[in-house]
Every structure is written in structure tokens, then in C-alpha cells.
Amino acid sequence: MKRSGFKTRARTVDHLGREQVADCPTAISELWKNAFDAYATDVILDIFDEKSPIAVVSDNGHGMNLSEFQDRWLVIGTESKATGDKVPKADRKGLQERVKQGQKGIGRLSCANLGPILLLVSKRSGEKFVVSLVDWRLFENPFLNLSDIFFPTVEVSGLEHAFERLPSMIEELVQNIEPNSRPVLDDSDTEYDDANRIAEAWNDFDNLPERSGGVTSKSIVKSIRELSFSFHHLSGWAVAQGTADSGTALLVSGINYDLQSQLLSPPFKQSVARTRKNFRETLASFLDPFVDADDQTLPDYFSDFSYQVRIWKDDVSKTIVGREIGISRRDVSQLEHCIIGSVDIEGVFRGRIKAWGKWLPDQVKILPATDVQIPTRADTRLGNFELFIAAMEFDYKNSTHEKAEHDRFREIAELYAGFMIFRDGLRVLPYGRSGDDFFEIDDRRSRHAGREFWNHRRMFGRIGITRAGNPNLKDKAGREGVIDNRAAKALKDVVVNLLMQSARKYFGTDAPIRKELLPDVVANKKQARDAEARRKLSDKNKKTFARNLKEGLEALPDLLGRLECAAKDLTIKNDADVADKQELISAFRDQLPPATIPGAPRSMSPRQQENYSAYRSQASQARNLYASVSRAVDDEVERFRPSDPLSVLQSQVEKSRNRISARVNHWQKLVRTLQTDEFKRILDLSDQRKTLFKAEAEAVLQLFKAERETFSSASAKLTKIDRDISEQNEDIFEPYVRALEGLKESIDLEHLATHGMEELAEARVELERLNSLAQLGIAVEITGHDLQDFDDIIASGLRALPSELSQTKAVRDITLGYEGLTDQLRYLSPLRLSGIKIERWITGAEIQDYIHDFFAPSFKKNQIDFRATEIFRGFRVFDQPSRLFPVFINLVNNSIYWVGTSRSAERTILFDVNSEKIVVADSGPGVATEDIENLFKLFFTRKIQGGRGVGLYLAKANLVSGGHSISYARDDSNQLLAGANFVIDLNGAEFKNG
Structure with a gap:
């Protein structure tokens, strides 16, 4: 029986690294996750714009020493990833334990995606720097075994020594391609056989018919020997700056297209723009931007972990990706x-x-x-x-x-x-x-x-x-x-x-909600468009007024001079003088300015007011002088007896006809020019609108022909295009047609619009005055009321002084000064209504404390128990204190009054929350059913004395201006106390409980 097993070719690393990772942003994301696993708080990608651009990925994590680099970083699929070994507490740098992101132990191979040559520099706290030089192209040779490739690695005590050793490391790295440059003892040396085999492998590589990118062994050696890594490339690394004592930096040469694209300046080719956009939008949200920043259970890295991409040009950096640049x-x-x-x-x-x-x-x-x-x-x-x-x-x-x-x-x-x-x-x-x-x-x-x-x-x-x-x-x-x-x-x-x-x-x-709410949204948008149109018309009127005022001031002195000159010689001596004098009067009438200029803005600068006053004075003078000259000419015509009356009248008719015709021709020419230009604009606009539909519809048809759209989806898209463009066309052309119809009926549209805007502006001004007056009244009432309480306290204290002390000059001066100051404050304090409107988080606790301090004497005097629940104290809302505090002041001020009139032994004012709405309740008599509809109307009050009917009106107005609302509780669920219960719905309020 023979033992068989896998043998690993060098190109396996290339498959797992450069070819395995989807793209450059993904590779960077993997390296950043490695930094995250190393308990870094900062990870940075620096891209240097140089003749040979360099990229550097650096972090301030726990780093590596030599043994860790050799036994972990250089080991594919390390056991720590598979077994989930925890990072020692000392390496966490006081940070919370993090969930390990790496799973397969191959993320480090992502470096190959950034560029072919890597200089790794890493340091553990209290240990030496580890420096290693890697060329990922060595793994592209299919004829080499994994064990044939080595990387020169050194330990140095300082970063400057790393770059001093770099030339010798470069030559050592070259030995992977040119092993015969090493000395050999004799033919029996095993290294001699390996050298020949490796040399032959590179020769076979160079002869491959489909060699990637035309790379040869000689080009690899050449690029290695031309490396331009230097100390300044680490200028952004925390370890080099001395702000961290551990971390890792990955310096990459021959950076890829994605990284080089970030250095280019506009205008961009389409492929560059697409690459830049994909790169930045992928890395912008490396850390979840959609977590609730106020969530106290979030891990600390949501606040402590930072990432960014910087580009360097002429030693100046610019951040293009970072947590602060994205969204939240x-x-x-x-x-x-x-x-x-x-x-x-x-x-x-x-x-x-x-x-x-x-x-x-x-x-x-x-x-x-x-x-x-x-x-x-x-x-x-x-x-x-x-x-x-x-x-x-x-x-x-x-x-x-x-x-x-x-x-x-x-x-x-x-x-x-x-x-x-x-x-x-x-x-x-x-x-x-x-x-x-x-x-x-x-x-x-x-x-x-x-x-x-x-x-x-x-x-x-x-x-x-x-x-x-x-x-x-x-x-x-x-x-x-x-x-x-x-x-x-x-x-x-x-x-x-x-x-x-x-x-x-x-x-x-x-969606039913869409069908219910969309009509109101569209109507509101139309109102907004109408408001914008009014604003444009107002701006146009202001410019027209300014131009007419300027022209009038320039023309009036000359007109006055000519009228005064004409007034000196109005005598009619013969038949020809009759027509001449009457023509002169007609010409003056055509030049006579209006007594006022239309479109005068309600607010003018002091200079403009002065000019308009001068204009009206001179215009009035000119019109009076004209009337005087006209009457004098009429008297002269009445006195004079022409020898040929018919000829005089005919001459007068002819001159008037010529003058009128000349003016009408001028207007006709002006109108024709405007109509021609406008007709051309409408023709062009019509062609654009028709072409728009044709282009969008044709695009859908092309997709259908290419079988990228089904019939139903294509039909639905065509229907939507038809509907949208038809609605847009109606918005464009219908108002235009209505305007032309109005002109056809000789309706002065500009006058109507201007007059309507002037009436609206007057109504708004009047409303603002009324609102200010009401607020002033409330301020007078509250301030006067509270000053009276403080006055009673201080006066009581002064009266309680011993007689021998109260008669001293010092106490008499204090009493006199106090009384004068109180009188002044009573008068002046309501006027302090201006100030910076600052928005910030306001808590229920802050509101309760403010109201308690504000009404403390009143609560004590009326024996009122004022309290707020914990859920109320725990809520918060982002708004202006100057908008919300007066609301609660007005409500509590009313409650104090009505609780004081109640016969109940319970005297309570309560701030609470029900269904995420604020409830302000009291134990007073409550509000009669017939009065609820009028409760928030201006000047409505049921107080026998001291009531002006403005408090609740202003409370509602303040809330509406912030997007909030207030109502009187009619249902039992919101009636927390027996008296009045007001429900406030605060937009954007956050509640901890309930």
C-alpha cells in the first residue's frame, strides 16, 4: 500500500488571494476587518500620487512579532480563525471584546488584489519591528511549488533601519527568480538542483502562450529592483507618528486601476467615474451607519473605531472616505x-x-x-x-x-x-x-x-x-x-x-395610505408652487419698481423744466397756434408720470424711501403744473376766434391721430416681438415634450425586443410614462392657456396678482402684529404676576427687620432701589422677546425643573402639588427651548388659576405620558363641553378676572410652528386627573419606556 496526498502548487495562493476576492474595495474591506480583529481603533488607506503610485494600509492594532508573522500570517487557514481563539486581554488595549470577523484565515491574501509587491511592517508593543518583502506575482508561475517561494524577512529596532535594509531584501527576493546568482559549492549541492529546477520553471513561464498581462520573469525582476518605498509613505501611520506603540502597515507598489482612479482629476472617462463611485460607496459604509447612536448597549467600537481613505498630492492629504463623510x-x-x-x-x-x-x-x-x-x-x-x-x-x-x-x-x-x-x-x-x-x-x-x-x-x-x-x-x-x-x-x-x-x-x-394621503401632499405641493410663483412675481415687481423709480427720478426734473417753460408762453396768436398748443398739452399728458409707482414694496431701505418720497413730491408737482398749463391753454382756445375753424380742427385731429398711431405702433411692435419669442419658446417646448415621450417609450420597446421586459411589465411602464408626462404637460400648458384666455378678455393678470399679494401681505402683517400683541399681553400678565409674588416676599423681609436697622440709611436706600428696579422690570421684561433660536435636545426632567422653579412661589402660595412621572422625566425631544417652555408655562399658569377656584381638597398639576403623548393634567373644574371647540381661539376666555384669552392660542401656535400639536382630552384614556387634561403630540419625541 502506498501513501498518497495532495501537493500544493504556488499558484494556489494566487487562486485564494488575487483571483478569489471579488474586487479592490472588497479586498480593502477584508484588510480593514483584519485590523478590526487586531483591536485597532484607526485603520487608514493612504494613496500617494507619485510617478509610481504607492498605497499604504495601516492600523494601530496589536501588531505581530517575528514568530507570529511566520507561524500565523504566513500560514494559510490559521487555526485561530477556525477555532475562534480569543485575543488575549493584553492585546485588546482596554477595549471591549470584539466579535472576530475573519473566518477562513485567507483575508491577508487580499493584499495581492491591491498590487503585486508588498512591504509588510508590523510591531508588537515592546518588541522589534518585523519587515518582510513579498511579490505576489511569484505565485502566478504554475511550474513552481509553494515551498519553492520564500520572502526575505528581518527584525529591526527602528523604522529607519527597515528602509536601510530594503536594498538587500530586494536582492534576496530576486533569488526567487534568479537563484543561480547565489554561490554554489559543487554539482552535488542540493541547492544546485533546486536552482536549476526553478530557473527552468521561470523559463517555462516566460514561454507560456497566454501569459497574464505580458508579465515575464525579467519584467518582474526589473520592477522589484525599481521599488520606491520610503519612510515618508508611513507618515500617516500612528506608530511612525509616535501616537501608538503597535500596529501593522502594508505598503503596496504597482497599485491597481481602482486605486489609481482615485488620484485622477476631472473630467473623467465613464469607466473612471464608475470605478471611483463604486470604490467610495462600497467603503463609505464599512461600519454600520444605521445603528441608533443613542443605544447604550452598542459595543464601544461604534464610537472608538475609525476608518478612512486619503489621497496624497504634494504632501497634502485629502480624505475621500471616512465615517464623518458618509451618512448616519x-x-x-x-x-x-x-x-x-x-x-x-x-x-x-x-x-x-x-x-x-x-x-x-x-x-x-x-x-x-x-x-x-x-x-x-x-x-x-x-x-x-x-x-x-x-x-x-x-x-x-x-x-x-x-x-x-x-x-x-x-x-x-x-x-x-x-x-x-x-x-x-x-x-x-x-x-x-x-x-x-x-x-x-x-x-x-x-x-x-x-x-x-x-x-x-x-x-x-x-x-x-x-x-x-x-x-x-x-x-x-x-x-x-x-x-x-x-x-x-x-x-x-x-x-x-x-x-x-x-x-x-x-x-x-x-397602498390605502398612499391613496388617502397623496392627494393632500399633491395639493400642498401645488400651494408651494403657487407661493413660489408669488415670490417670483414679488421679486419681479421689486425690480420693476426700482427701475421705474430710477427712470422717473431721472426724467422728472426735465419734464418740470419744460412745463415751467411752456407755462410762460401760452398765448394763441393765430390758427396754427391752436393745434400746436393742444398738441403740446397732449404730448405732456403722455409723458406725465403716475402719482405712485405700482408694485411698491412694503419694506424699503431708508435710501429707497427717501427716493420714493422725492419722486412722489416731484410727480405731484408735475401733475399740478400740467393741470395749470392745460387749463390755461383751454382758456386761450376759448378766448381765441380762428379765421378757419374747420381747418384748425382738422389739423388737430391729424396731429393727434399721428401721435396716437405712433404710440400704438410702438406697443404693437413690442407685443409682436414678445409674442414671436414666446411662440418660438412654446414650439420648442412642445417638441421637447413630444420627444421626451418618444424617447422613453422607445427605450421600453427596445428592452421588450431584447426580451429583457415581459409584455405586462412593458405595458405597465408605457402606461406610467404616459400618465406622468401627461400630468407634467398639463401643469406646464394649462396655466399658460388660462393666462392667454384672461388676456383675451383684457384682464390685467399682473395687477390682479400684485393686488392679491399686497392684500395677503397686509393680512400677514396684521396677523403678526396681533400675535405679537397677544404674546406681549401674556408676558405682561405672567411677569407682573410673578414679580408681585417676589415683591411680597422681599417686602415682607424688609418689614421684618428690627426697627433700629430698618431706619438706617442703608436699608432705606435698598428699599428705594428695590422699588424702582421692580417698577422698571415690570415694564421692560415683556419686551425681551428677541434672541437666537437654538435647537437642542430638551428632556422632560429639564421641563419639570424649569416649571417648578418658575412657579415655585405660586405652587407654595396656592398649596398645589406639582409633580411629573418618571416616564415624563425620561422623554426627550429636539426643538427650541424658547418654543416649548412657553407652552408649558401657559398651560400651568391656567391650571394654577383653575385649581385655585376648585372646591376639591386635591390640588394637583401632573405631567405624564400616555401612548407616547404628553399629558398636562390638573385637578381643577375642567372645561365645559360647549367650550372645547373654542378653547384654542384667540381672545376666548372664561376667567372672571385677569384672563385675556391668548395663552392657549399661543401655546398651539408655538407647537404648530415646530411640527407638533395640542388638543383637549375628550376620551377617558387621556383623562389622568379630574380637571383639564391637555394632550401634546411632539413630533420626533423619544421615550425610554411605555
Whole structure:
């Protein structure tokens, strides 16, 4: 019996490394995960723009010593990965234990994907540097055994010595290709036989008919000897900077196309732009950006682990990828659609859903499809996983976002959109990348885009799995997703069902919520467009007013001078003078300016006000002077007796006709020019709109002809294109037609619009004045009330002083100064209504403490028990204190009054939370049923004295301005106390419990 076994060729390493890893970003991700496993807190990829560009992957992990490099790094499939050996506590650098990301012990071979030559430098704390030089092209030779290849490795005490030893290491590395350059003792030397065999292997390699990239043994040797690694390439490494005492740096020469593309400057070719985009969007979310940053249970690496990619040009670095550059959960949580929750081992989703900016009140439960079988065996089951998705309506008219916000989210989506998978917080590739459709999102959209709402390019989100909870979801060797086993199939089935059901129930064209809410959204968008049109008209009117004011001020002095000159000689002496004088009056009338200029803005600069005042004064003077001259001419005509009256009248008619014709011709020419230009614009626009449909429809037909679309999906797409373009055309042309119809009826559209805007502006100003007056009244009431309490306290203290002390000059001065100061504060404090509007997190505890301090004397005086529950103290909301605090002040101020009028022995004001809504309750008499409808109306009050009816009105106005709401509790569930119970729904509030 013979013993047989596998023999390993050198090219096995090439298969496992360069050829196995999907692409460059995936390779970098693998190296970063190795740094993560080494308990690094910083991992950096530096790309140097030089004649021969260099890339460096560096970290500040625990590093390696010589024995670890030889016994672990150079061993393929190390046992530590397979057995899950824990990293010693000393190597964790005081960090929490991390879940190991490496599984197969081949991630280090990803280096080969970055470039052919590697200089590895590693250091353990308190030990020497390990330096090794590797050329991955040696493994491409199919005629060599793995044992034929070696790498020169040295230990040095300092980094500078590493580069001093580099020339000798280079020559040693060359021995892998030119072994005959080593001295040989005699023909019997075993190294002599190995040298001949290796030389023959490289000769056979050079003669291969399909040699990769034209690489030869001589070209490899040449590139090795031309290596340009230097100390400055490690300028970004924490160990070289002295900020860390351990870590690993991987210096790569001959970097690949993906890395070189990051150094190029625009304009880019299409392939370069695509490569850069894929590179950056893949690495941007290396660490899960969608975790809840406020979650106290998160591992520390979510705050302590940093990654970035920098490019270096002329010793200046620029970060192109990093945690600070990408997105976060807080960024995308502002989107109008959102799903947050988890899926249990039975495939059931439980969580919350937001549609068109409104969170559904109840928890949502989505069951797996009936035809989906969830595996339950330990070696096939699918564990729990977290889900977070945020999305938007890409068609702006259907979106609740403002235009600027909508545009910003679309730009973010171009870079960071995608549906990803993260394991223990680190990205699992290729999920979420362009071209990956594991969950068949794009495939379903191609069949029915409206119903199948989700789209890779307009959704942000992730599935969060853990190695402990999902041990059966294992990576493929090439990091091209998870192995296609029962657990992976179950994950796909569960998520596909979840996406389909959520689209049909809440977001897609078949969703009842969409049909209910979309009309209001579209109507609001139309109002916004109308407001924008009014703004444009207002801007146009301002510019027209400024131009007319300038021209009027320039023309009026000359007109006044000519009128004054004409007034001196109005005598009619003969028949010809009659027509001349009357023509002169007509010419002056045509030049006469209006008493006011249309479109005058309500607010002007002091200079503009001064100019407009001067204009009106001069215009009035000109019109008065004209009237005087006109009357004088009329008197002269009445006095004069022409010799040939008919000829005089005919001459007057002729001159007037010529003048009128000249002016009308001027307007006709102007209108013709405008109509010609506008008609040409409409023709071009019409052609564009028709061509748009033709182009989009033709694209669908081509896909159908190429059998990339089914008949039903192509028909659905054509229907959607027809509907969308028809709606857009209606928005473009219908208002234009209506405007022309108005002109046909001689309706002055600009005057109507301007007049309407002026009336609206006046109404808004009046409303602002009324609101300010009401707020001033509330401030006077509250401030005066509290100052009276403090006045009583201080006055009581002064009266309690001993008589021999109270009569001293010092105490009399204090009393006099206090009384004067109180009077001034009573008068001035309500005027302090301005200030910087700062938004920040406000907690319930802060609100309770503020109200307690504010009303402490009132509570004590009225024997009121003011308290707040722990759930109230634990909630928080992001808003302006100046917006929220007055709301609670007004509510408590009312409660103090009404609790004081109650005959009940219980005197309580309570802050609580019910169904994630704030409840402000008191034990007073409550509000009569017939008064509830008027409760928040301005000036409505039932107080016998001291009430002005503005507190609740302003409370509601403040809340509405922040996107919140307030109502009076009518149902028993929110009536926490026997009196008045107000329910406040704070948009974006976060609650720890309940």
C-alpha cells in the first residue's frame, strides 16, 4: 500500500488571494476587518500620487512579532480563525471584546488584489519591528511549488533601519527568480538542483502562450529592483507618528486601476467615474451607519473605531472616505418613509412604520408568506435580525419634503443609497452595491414600478445580523455574499415578503395610505408652487419698481423744466397756434408720470424711501403744473376766434391721430416681438415634450425586443410614462392657456396678482402684529404676576427687620432701589422677546425643573402639588427651548388659576405620558363641553378676572410652528386627573419606556 496526498502548487495562493476576492474595495474591506480583529481603533488607506503610485494600509492594532508573522500570517487557514481563539486581554488595549470577523484565515491574501509587491511592517508593543518583502506575482508561475517561494524577512529596532535594509531584501527576493546568482559549492549541492529546477520553471513561464498581462520573469525582476518605498509613505501611520506603540502597515507598489482612479482629476472617462463611485460607496459604509447612536448597549467600537481613505498630492492629504463623510441614521431618519423593527426566528416582523412623515400609531406586525418554510434545525435555522429602512418619494410633487431638502436627499442617494447587510456592525459585501439584487428589488420593480415601491437608488437601509445569532449565515470564500444555504434562502424569502407586503400596504400605488394621503401632499405641493410663483412675481415687481423709480427720478426734473417753460408762453396768436398748443398739452399728458409707482414694496431701505418720497413730491408737482398749463391753454382756445375753424380742427385731429398711431405702433411692435419669442419658446417646448415621450417609450420597446421586459411589465411602464408626462404637460400648458384666455378678455393678470399679494401681505402683517400683541399681553400678565409674588416676599423681609436697622440709611436706600428696579422690570421684561433660536435636545426632567422653579412661589402660595412621572422625566425631544417652555408655562399658569377656584381638597398639576403623548393634567373644574371647540381661539376666555384669552392660542401656535400639536382630552384614556387634561403630540419625541 502506498501513501498518497495532495501537493500544493504556488499558484494556489494566487487562486485564494488575487483571483478569489471579488474586487479592490472588497479586498480593502477584508484588510480593514483584519485590523478590526487586531483591536485597532484607526485603520487608514493612504494613496500617494507619485510617478509610481504607492498605497499604504495601516492600523494601530496589536501588531505581530517575528514568530507570529511566520507561524500565523504566513500560514494559510490559521487555526485561530477556525477555532475562534480569543485575543488575549493584553492585546485588546482596554477595549471591549470584539466579535472576530475573519473566518477562513485567507483575508491577508487580499493584499495581492491591491498590487503585486508588498512591504509588510508590523510591531508588537515592546518588541522589534518585523519587515518582510513579498511579490505576489511569484505565485502566478504554475511550474513552481509553494515551498519553492520564500520572502526575505528581518527584525529591526527602528523604522529607519527597515528602509536601510530594503536594498538587500530586494536582492534576496530576486533569488526567487534568479537563484543561480547565489554561490554554489559543487554539482552535488542540493541547492544546485533546486536552482536549476526553478530557473527552468521561470523559463517555462516566460514561454507560456497566454501569459497574464505580458508579465515575464525579467519584467518582474526589473520592477522589484525599481521599488520606491520610503519612510515618508508611513507618515500617516500612528506608530511612525509616535501616537501608538503597535500596529501593522502594508505598503503596496504597482497599485491597481481602482486605486489609481482615485488620484485622477476631472473630467473623467465613464469607466473612471464608475470605478471611483463604486470604490467610495462600497467603503463609505464599512461600519454600520444605521445603528441608533443613542443605544447604550452598542459595543464601544461604534464610537472608538475609525476608518478612512486619503489621497496624497504634494504632501497634502485629502480624505475621500471616512465615517464623518458618509451618512448616519439621524440623517436619513428625517426621510418621509421609514421602517424600524426586528424579525424573530419565526420570520415575523414587529416594528414601527412612518409614511409621508407620519408615524403609524400602532406597532406593525408582518407575518412571513404562507409558502415560506422557516428552517428550525440548529444547522439551518435563521436567527433574529434587525431591520432599518428609510426612503423618499423621488417625484417631488408626491413628496412631503421641501424642495431644498428633497434635492439634498436625492444627492445623498446618488452616493449612499442601498439596502445593505451588516454582521456585528461591519459590512457584508456585496449587498447594497450597484448591480447587486439579492432581494430582487429591481426585478420586481421592472414588473410593476408603482406597486413595488422599493428601489435601490432611493432607499437607505440595512439588515443587522450577528455571528452569535446567525451562525449559519457564513461568507463565501471570495466575500461575494453569504453561502447559499437554507438559512440564506430563508433570509431572502422573509425579507422579500416583508418588502412586498410593506410596499402594498403602506407605500406603493396599491397602498390605502398612499391613496388617502397623496392627494393632500399633491395639493400642498401645488400651494408651494403657487407661493413660489408669488415670490417670483414679488421679486419681479421689486425690480420693476426700482427701475421705474430710477427712470422717473431721472426724467422728472426735465419734464418740470419744460412745463415751467411752456407755462410762460401760452398765448394763441393765430390758427396754427391752436393745434400746436393742444398738441403740446397732449404730448405732456403722455409723458406725465403716475402719482405712485405700482408694485411698491412694503419694506424699503431708508435710501429707497427717501427716493420714493422725492419722486412722489416731484410727480405731484408735475401733475399740478400740467393741470395749470392745460387749463390755461383751454382758456386761450376759448378766448381765441380762428379765421378757419374747420381747418384748425382738422389739423388737430391729424396731429393727434399721428401721435396716437405712433404710440400704438410702438406697443404693437413690442407685443409682436414678445409674442414671436414666446411662440418660438412654446414650439420648442412642445417638441421637447413630444420627444421626451418618444424617447422613453422607445427605450421600453427596445428592452421588450431584447426580451429583457415581459409584455405586462412593458405595458405597465408605457402606461406610467404616459400618465406622468401627461400630468407634467398639463401643469406646464394649462396655466399658460388660462393666462392667454384672461388676456383675451383684457384682464390685467399682473395687477390682479400684485393686488392679491399686497392684500395677503397686509393680512400677514396684521396677523403678526396681533400675535405679537397677544404674546406681549401674556408676558405682561405672567411677569407682573410673578414679580408681585417676589415683591411680597422681599417686602415682607424688609418689614421684618428690627426697627433700629430698618431706619438706617442703608436699608432705606435698598428699599428705594428695590422699588424702582421692580417698577422698571415690570415694564421692560415683556419686551425681551428677541434672541437666537437654538435647537437642542430638551428632556422632560429639564421641563419639570424649569416649571417648578418658575412657579415655585405660586405652587407654595396656592398649596398645589406639582409633580411629573418618571416616564415624563425620561422623554426627550429636539426643538427650541424658547418654543416649548412657553407652552408649558401657559398651560400651568391656567391650571394654577383653575385649581385655585376648585372646591376639591386635591390640588394637583401632573405631567405624564400616555401612548407616547404628553399629558398636562390638573385637578381643577375642567372645561365645559360647549367650550372645547373654542378653547384654542384667540381672545376666548372664561376667567372672571385677569384672563385675556391668548395663552392657549399661543401655546398651539408655538407647537404648530415646530411640527407638533395640542388638543383637549375628550376620551377617558387621556383623562389622568379630574380637571383639564391637555394632550401634546411632539413630533420626533423619544421615550425610554411605555
